[in-house]
Amino acid sequence: MDIKAYIILSLALFTIGIVGVLVRRNAIIIFMCVELMLNAVNLLLVAFSKMHAMSGVAKASPYFASDAQVFVFFIMVVAAAEVSVGLAIIVMMYRNVHTVDVNFLNRLKN
Amino acid sequence: MNLTTLVFILLSVMAIGSAIMMISSKSPVHSVLWLIVVFFAISGHYILLNAQFLAIVNIIVYAGAIMVLFLFVVMLMNLNAETEPVKNYRLQLVGVITGGALLLVLVSAVMKIDVEQLVEMKVGDQGLIKVLGMNLFKNYVLPFEISSVLFLSAMIGAVVIGKKDETANQ
Numbered sequence: 001m002d003i004k005a006y007i008i009l010s011l012a013l014f015t016i017g018i019v020g021v022l023v024r025r026n027a028i029i030i031f032m033c034v035e036l037m038l039n040a041v042n043l044l045l046v047a048f049s050k051m052h053a054m055s056g057v058a059k060a061s062p063y064f065a066s067d068a069q070v071f072v073f074f075i076m077v078v079a080a081a082e083v084s085v086g087l088a089i090i091v092m093m094y095r096n097v098h099t100v101d102v103n104f105l106n107r108l109k110n
Numbered sequence: 111m112n113l114t115t116l117v118f119i120l121l122s123v124m125a126i127g128s129a130i131m132m133i134s135s136k137s138p139v140h141s142v143l144w145l146i147v148v149f150f151a152i153s154g155h156y157i158l159l160n161a162q163f164l165a166i167v168n169i170i171v172y173a174g175a176i177m178v179l180f181l182f183v184v185m186l187m188n189l190n191a192e193t194e195p196v197k198n199y200r201l202q203l204v205g206v207i208t209g210g211a212l213l214l215v216l217v218s219a220v221m222k223i224d225v226e227q228l229v230e231m232k233v234g235d236q237g238l239i240k241v242l243g244m245n246l247f248k249n250y251v252l253p254f255e256i257s258s259v260l261f262l263s264a265m266i267g268a269v270v271i272g273k274k275d276e277t278a279n280q
Contacts, residue, residue: 022205081264
């Protein structure tokens with residue numbers, strides 16, 4: 001499979017995430033779109049790892065080309081921590097203003 | 111067209127279609143369920159690339175833990191299609207046009223580069239647990255330990271944020 005197919009697939013998923021952040025007003029959906037963007041990047045990292053494996057450079061090391069997949073593992077770690085804190089913030093916001101509409105959070109504007 | 115290409119196209123259509131359904135469905139619960147379908151499609155891509163460890167971790171951590179947390183919060187707040195805040199039509203159109211223009215620019219830039227690299231499908235041991243575990247615990251052991259501190263601070267942060275403010279009532 002050509003690497004360009006994977007790049008375009010990841011770009012499409014990433015752009016759908018950006019459009020979701022732009023068009024939705026529900027804070028939870030916006031948060032889910034951020035997760036979608038993270039997953040698009042993960043997919044691209046794994047595809048690049050396998051591309052590097054195909055090219056055959058640095059075949060001397062036993063772990064060659066698996067670094068990108070370790071990075072994906074760390075991205076998942078950070079995403080899990082981010083979700084727990086972010087959902088706590090959204091629950092707190094719901095408790096105070098009784099809505100998840102992000103347009104209600106414009107008190108710092110004036 | 112061989113079987114690998116067919117599976118790739120099928121999984122890609124499934125991922126992109128479910129992502130579009132996620133951002134366009136009215137009810138937040140349906141959005142969460144569509145996002146789980148996207149994660150399963152991405153896990154299918156990982157299996158196609160022989161990244162078996164990441165495929166399983168993606169299903170367990172994302173589809174299993176994180177999305178259940180999202181679903182739990184959505185149901186806790188009792189959100190449905192009636193309570194859903196809707197942006198006005200013109201702003202939505204502007205958002206879609208902006209995203210489409212970004213996609214157009216990025217895709218045309220990617221099509222212009224003349225790289226003919228292929229991706230290794232279905233073979234290779236980079237994604238197996240043995241290789242990944244050896245790499246993680248030999249070369250990346252310090253970031254691994256630091257991530258445990260990150261988890262601890264995230265846990266404490268979630269508890270501190272979520273706790274009811276008792277001093278405010280006095």
